[in-house]
Amino acid sequence: MKNIKSFILPVLLLCLTIALKQVNHFYPQLAIINTEITSKLLSIVLIISFTWMVIKMLRLIKLGVLGNFDIKKEDNLKSRRVYTQYNILENILIFVVIIVAIGFSLMLFDDVKKLGISLFASAGISTIIIGFAAQKFIGTVLAGIQIAITQPIAIDDVVIVENEWGWIEEINLTYVVVRIWDKRRLIVPTTYFIETPFQNWTRNTADILGTVFIYTDYTMDVKALREELTRLLESTDLWDKEVNVLQVTNATEQTMEVRALMSAKNSPTAWDLRVFIREGLITFIQENYPDALPKTRIDIPEAIEADPLSKEEMMN
Incomplete structure (x- = not known):
């Protein structure tokens, strides 16, 4: 119920923004400031409210699906795998939605649009520069996607990473949190679990x-x-x-x-x-x-045993 209520707020904001845009379009004389500026501000609010609504909807869908899986039960291998997939996929989708929303917001301004066109015209050089600058980030994101699909690790898996024994606590798009047995937290990039050998003690079963x-x-x-x-x-x-x-x-x-x-x-x-x-x-x-119990033995030959003086010398 609480999650549904949180979904209502972005929907109301979206509806209110659409209504205000219609009023601004048909009754420009009611605008407090310049009609064009008001239109752009309302468009930005519209994009934000729509993005907010989509994110809330994704989370509601995730909670609805995960509600059928109990990760706290003893035999929770399937539940942990489902939790892992949905958590990572949710992060990926939210990341994409936010990037697209920012892109649409920036394209509302002519100067930014012209800059984008000029960059697109020189895409050969800019792509190379951006590629080198963002290759680690892109690699990390792709590693997160690969973990969601292949699942070398899952939530609550027991692993040994960097000679530390612990549980997988969080799997995010770019990093993984390992809860060490002594309550420390080890933060590891997602690429680690793709490129580096590690031990997973609960890959197929917990026993x-x-x-x-x-x-x-x-x-x-x-x-x-x-x-x-x-x-x-x-x-x-x-x-x-x-x-x-x-x-x-x-x-x-x-x-x-x-x-x-x-x-x-x-x-x-x-x-x-x-x-x-x-x-x-x-x-x-x-x-x-x-x-x-373990002990150390000394074998004394018979000749030495018969000669007390030799035995005393050896003992000294």
Whole structure:
């Protein structure tokens, strides 16, 4: 209702301006100032009110369409894509409408019209100059359009940009706002997401795998550690009950590397789950297998063991 009321004001202004133009045309003697000046002023107001009405109409259409999509629900991939497309397309259309309105307003003045014709006559040189001057801006705008169509990112996507982990908060025509996990905001030009590799953790789905690495001594009972991982996962709602794997993924001269692999419904939940599992496994080893914590060994030959003096010298 509030949006509809805001649409009424530009319509009323448009109707009032049209009525005043008709009065000025048929009854010029009523004009307070020069009729020609009054006509141009009313024409400018007419263009502004019409532009205002078109912008409000675009926003009403967008709100009407997006009202059918809930971006706050858990499975919101389709909603986020629709939000992204309509937000970018709205910015593009508003930008075009405003540029056209400014052009029509300027063309009401003869001097500006003559200047435009002269520039058009020398379009060869001016086009080259303008092209070099505006190539970055045009490239940025085109990148925004490409993002709206191909959608490498969408609103609320989880991304890693410039080694920063966060969510896509805003996608505008020329820049993107990334909300970093610690509440900072990273402002990135739209061309970045077209020209530079980045990580998108929710491109097709929000669920994600999490990993935890534990380093233990070779005396660690891997089977017991695997059973403890299962017990920990089943004790928390953070786990989505899809992936539960524990494997020895590496072995060095001192320790063996154990990797716990688990799944969660989204990246923030996966982070909390990894922290929970890491703490739980470390506590389990400390309480049940303290001798399996990483240690450094020294092998003392039998000859040295038999000679107390040699053993004392080596220890010193």
